[in-house]
Every structure is written in C-alpha cells, then in structure tokens.
Amino acid sequence: MALRLYNTLSGQVEEFKPLVANHVGIYTCGPTVYDYAHIGNYRTFVFQDILRRHLKYRGYEVRQVMNLTDVDDKIVRNARAAGLGLREYTEQFIDAFNIDRQLLNLETPEVMVRATDQIDDMVKLIQTLQEKGYAYTSEGSVYFRVEKFADYGKLSKIDFSGNRAGARVDNDEYDKADARDFALWKAAKDGEPSWPTPLGDGRPGWHIECSVMSMKYLGETFDIHSGGSDLIFPHHENEIAQSEAATGKPFVRTWLHAEHLMVNGQKMSKSLGNFFTLRDLIARGFKPTAIRYLLASVHFRSPLNFTFEGLHQAQHSIERLRNFRYRLLNERFPAGENPEEQAQVQAQARAAREAFEAALDDNLNTAAALGAIFDLVRDGNTAMDQGRFRDGDRAAFLDTLERWDRIFAVLEDNDYAKLQEFGLLATRETGAGAVPGTAAAAEGGTGKDGSTAVLVEMLSDEEIERRIVEREAARRSRNFARSDGIRAELLEAGVVLEDTKSGTRWKRK
Numbered sequence: 001m002a003l004r005l006y007n008t009l010s011g012q013v014e015e016f017k018p019l020v021a022n023h024v025g026i027y028t029c030g031p032t033v034y035d036y037a038h039i040g041n042y043r044t045f046v047f048q049d050i051l052r053r054h055l056k057y058r059g060y061e062v063r064q065v066m067n068l069t070d071v072d073d074k075i076v077r078n079a080r081a082a083g084l085g086l087r088e089y090t091e092q093f094i095d096a097f098n099i100d101r102q103l104l105n106l107e108t109p110e111v112m113v114r115a116t117d118q119i120d121d122m123v124k125l126i127q128t129l130q131e132k133g134y135a136y137t138s139e140g141s142v143y144f145r146v147e148k149f150a151d152y153g154k155l156s157k158i159d160f161s162g163n164r165a166g167a168r169v170d171n172d173e174y175d176k177a178d179a180r181d182f183a184l185w186k187a188a189k190d191g192e193p194s195w196p197t198p199l200g201d202g203r204p205g206w207h208i209e210c211s212v213m214s215m216k217y218l219g220e221t222f223d224i225h226s227g228g229s230d231l232i233f234p235h236h237e238n239e240i241a242q243s244e245a246a247t248g249k250p251f252v253r254t255w256l257h258a259e260h261l262m263v264n265g266q267k268m269s270k271s272l273g274n275f276f277t278l279r280d281l282i283a284r285g286f287k288p289t290a291i292r293y294l295l296a297s298v299h300f301r302s303p304l305n306f307t308f309e310g311l312h313q314a315q316h317s318i319e320r321l322r323n324f325r326y327r328l329l330n331e332r333f334p335a336g337e338n339p340e341e342q343a344q345v346q347a348q349a350r351a352a353r354e355a356f357e358a359a360l361d362d363n364l365n366t367a368a369a370l371g372a373i374f375d376l377v378r379d380g381n382t383a384m385d386q387g388r389f390r391d392g393d394r395a396a397f398l399d400t401l402e403r404w405d406r407i408f409a410v411l412e413d414n415d416y417a418k419l420q421e422f423g424l425l426a427t428r429e430t431g432a433g434a435v436p437g438t439a440a441a442a443e444g445g446t447g448k449d450g451s452t453a454v455l456v457e458m459l460s461d462e463e464i465e466r467r468i469v470e471r472e473a474a475r476r477s478r479n480f481a482r483s484d485g486i487r488a489e490l491l492e493a494g495v496v497l498e499d500t501k502s503g504t505r506w507k508r509k
C-alpha cells in the first residue's frame with residue numbers, strides 16, 4: 001500500500017509522491033533555544049521522528065533539515081538577564097536539546113543549523129524580495145508587503161478580506177503599511193545583538209531563517225515541511241509568502257502539522273506555565289522511552305492530553321512489550337512442529353506486521369500500529385501458555401517486533417545507562433527518604449550539557465556493589481536461594497548482573 005499523508009495545504013489525505021524517486025527532503029522547524037524544551041515540543045519532534053523512520057522503513061533515503069532558532073526576542077531578553085552573549089547563552093540549551101534527543105531516541109537530522117550561522121543567506125533572500133518589490137524599509141527595519149502576494153492565506157485558509165481596514169488603524173506604532181506585514185529584518189536596538197549588513201545594522205526576523213535554510217539544503221521546491229499546528233499561522237504562511245515571492249516556484253508540496261500536547265484542555269506552553277521538561281519527568285521516576293511511547297501513542301492529528309496516569313500506563317505498556325520480547329528470546333519452547341498449528345501461529349506474526357505497516361501507511365496512524373503490536377503480544381502469549389508455540393515460531397515474532405521497533409524505538413531498556421553516560425544520573429539510596437527532583441538533585445553534580453543532574457531514586461553504586469559482595473558470599477556458602485534473591489532484587493531496582501570469568505559485572509538497564 002502506498003503511503004498517504006494529510007496535507008494541510010490541500011486539506012486532504014493524499015498519496016505521498018516525492019519529487020525525486022526514493023528520496024525525501026524534509027524540513028522541520030527546530031527549537032527556539034532560549035530554555036529547555038518541554039514535552040509539548042517533544043510531541044512534535046517525536047512525530048517528526050516517526051515520520052522519518054517510517055519513510056526509511058519504506059525504503060526512502062531521507063534528508064531532514066532542522067534549524068535551531070538561536071536569535072529571537074526571548075533569547076535576546078534572557079541572555080541579557082543572564083549576562084551572557086547570545087552564543088554562550090544558547091549553547092547550553094542546544095547541548096541540552098541534543099542530549100534530550102538521544103534520550104528520546106530521536107534520530108539526528110542530516111542537517112542541523114543555527115540561524116545565526118546563516119545571516120548572509122538571509123540578507124540575500126531579503127535583497128531579492130526588495131528587488132522584486134515585495135519588501136519595504138521603515139525606520140531601518142525591512143518588512144514583507146503581504147498585499148502584493150496574492151496567495152497569502154492559502155495554508156491557514158484565513159480570510160483576510162473582512163478586517164483589513166480595521167487592522168490598519170492600530171497599526172501605526174508598528175511602522176507597517178498593513179497589519180499583516182511582517183519583519184524580514186529588524187533594525188538594531190541599543191544593547192541588543194546585531195549584525196552589520198548591507199540592509200543596515202540589525203537582526204533577522206524569525207520567519208526568514210526557515211525559508212533560507214530549507215531552500216538552501218533542500219532546493220527551492222521540496223517534499224515535506226512540518227511543525228506543530230501553532231506554526232501554521234503566521235510562521236508557515238509567512239515562509240510560503242517569502243519563498244514563493246522570491247523564487248516564483250511552489251515552496252513545499254506537503255505540509256504536515258502535529259496537534260498539541262494539552263494539559264487540562266490547554267496547550268502545554270512556557271507562557272502558561274503548565275509544562276514539564278523531559279528532566280522534570282525523569283526526576284519523578286519516568287523513563288524517557290515511556291515518554292516517547294506516550295507522545296507517539298496518539299494520532300498526530302489529534303490533541304493528546306497529558307496526565308500522569310497516561311504516563312504510568314505508557315510505562316506499563318512498554319514493560320509488557322519488553323517482557324514479551326524477553327520471553328521470545330529466553331524461554332524454552334518445544335522443538336518439532338505440527339505444520340498446521342505452526343502455520344497458524346506464524347500467520348499471526350505476519351498479520352500483525354501487515355497491520356502495523358498498513359496503519360502507518362495510512363497517514364501515520366500510530367495508535368492503530370500500537371493496537372497491532374499488542375495483538376501480536378496477546379496472540380504470542382496465548383500460544384505460549386497453551387503450549388502451541390514452538391521453537392521455530394520465535395523468528396517470525398521477533399522479526400515483527402524488531403521491525404515495529406525500528407519506528408517506535410522503545411524496546412531497548414537502556415534509559416538509565418544513557419542518563420549515566422551523559423552525567424545526568426544522580427543516585428540516592430532507595431528508601432533513604434530522598435525526594436526526587438528537589439534540592440538534593442544538586443548532589444548529583446553536573447551533566448555534559450552543564451545542567452544539574454536529575455535525581456532518580458535508585459540504588460547508589462556503593463549499595464549495588466555491597467549487595468554483589470553479599471551475593472558472592474551467599475553463593476560461596478551454597479545459599480542459592482539468597483543469591484538468586486539478591487539478583488532478583490537488583491533487577492527489580494533496574495540493575496542487571498552479568499557473571500563473567502573475572503567476576504560479576506553490573507549495569508543499569
């Protein structure tokens with residue numbers, strides 16, 4: 001079945017056809033790095049990751065470009081308050097974003113670029129718009145003249161005909177000819193960072209960076225552009241206006257927008273203060289893979305209401321999937337087979353694979369793809385419990401599971417190992433009365449991105465080693481019930497033991 005996607009521009013689900021066979025160019029608006037991203041932002045980034053993974057699964061060569069907005073009003077304000085230069089201020093949040101991305105198993109886009117590294121190209125595009133009569137200067141700033149671009153509104157479907165005259169009235173303070181006009185270049189202000197350019201001293205407007213970086217790395221017309229639905233207007237509408245006015249060509253063929261992560265009916269956002277960062281949730285004991293699962297579990301065109309109950313369920317669902325995989329890998333099943341029965345059992349694995357693939361081809365219906373994989377778990381467990389599952393059935397089930405996980409990427413249980421690798425895991429003895437995520441977190445020191453480690457209540461390294469010594473002693477005195485008990489307790493606490501010739505090694509799972 002061909003891949004079908006809902007295109008905001010046409011307002012329809014369409015068969016996806018790339019410009020160049022087997023290649024896909026995707027531009028995804030990246031984070032504004034003025035602070036840590038929240039999990040609402042990550043809902044959109046997880047959606048984009050599922051998109052790119054599914055395209056790859058279907059054999060496309062993907063080129064994804066993501067910008068990092070490292071100059072805007074909020075960044076300028078916050079950097080100044082922190083007494084840091086723009087670069088220095090944003091560096092820490094870019095580092096944090098890159099760590100968060102790895103924790104959430106987001107694949108690295110082929111191109112990631114900072115807006116402030118592209119100023120020259122932005123100036124060139126603005127000059128082209130000036131030459132073609134789409135831009136005018138007012139008090140040192142350059143604006144886009146929306147009236148001249150007849151297609152304005154084609155993405156957001158906003159009808160501007162009714163309120164134009166009224167909009168002009170409260171316009172004066174902005175020095176713009178039309179309320180819809182937007183800044184391409186902002187004149188330098190005292191104490192703010194600025195770049196000396198042929199346009200004058202100043203800094204770029206927000207929208208121009210995405211037109212420039214997308215066309216630079218993907219061509220003047222490219223396949224897919226995506227972001228959260230809050231970007232449809234004005235950001236993406238303005239990107240279309242700038243790009244198509246400059247090139248005279250269609251800018252983007254397919255526009256994809258993810259609906260919001262909500263909290264009690266409101267969009268999760270910094271300004272409402274109703275947000276959680278990834279680290280807030282890790283400190284409360286949730287694994288990044290569970291957060292990824294939750295964010296991917298609802299169709300991207302439906303709002304997703306964030307609750308802790310939902311997150312608990314996500315963690316539970318992942319455990320079910322991992323336990324099933326563990327069974328497939330480790331349990332003994334009878335050899336030999338009953339051909340009819342085995343054909344039936346293996347057909348279930350194939351059916352689940354076909355169902356999850358078809359669900360994702362159908363406008364990335366992740367919810368239905370999850371349904372298919374839980375059918376697989378149920379069918380497999382039932383066959384095992386009824387003694388119908390044979391050794392030879394393993395491969396078909398593992399194959400479906402592995403294929404599904406190429407897209408969902410939640411089966412590997414290595415969250416804490418990764419946190420530790422990034423220097424972000426501060427441990428505190430379980431039951432020692434620590435309150436996760438509070439002042440005690442400072443004891444954990446500093447992660448590779450310069451931020452404070454996240455305190456997760458778990459066994460400390462010393463405690464783990466003490467129990468390993470205790471287990472050794474139990475084994476030496478042939479008290480295997482005790483030594484097995486210690487291994488089980490450690491596993492329960494997220495610590496896996498591996499007995500080697502040179503002694504027992506451990507790792508956090």
Ligand code: AMP
Pocket residue numbers: 029030031032033039040041042043044069226227228229230231258259260261262267268269
């Ligand atoms: P920003 O860092 O504000 O530029 O946003 C980065 C991405 O997160 C954009 O694609 C936004 O549309 C998206 N976004 C912001 N808030 C939410 C939310 N509550 N749910 C889903 N996506 C969001």
Ligand code: ZN
Pocket residue numbers: 028029030210235
């Ligand atoms: Zn953008």
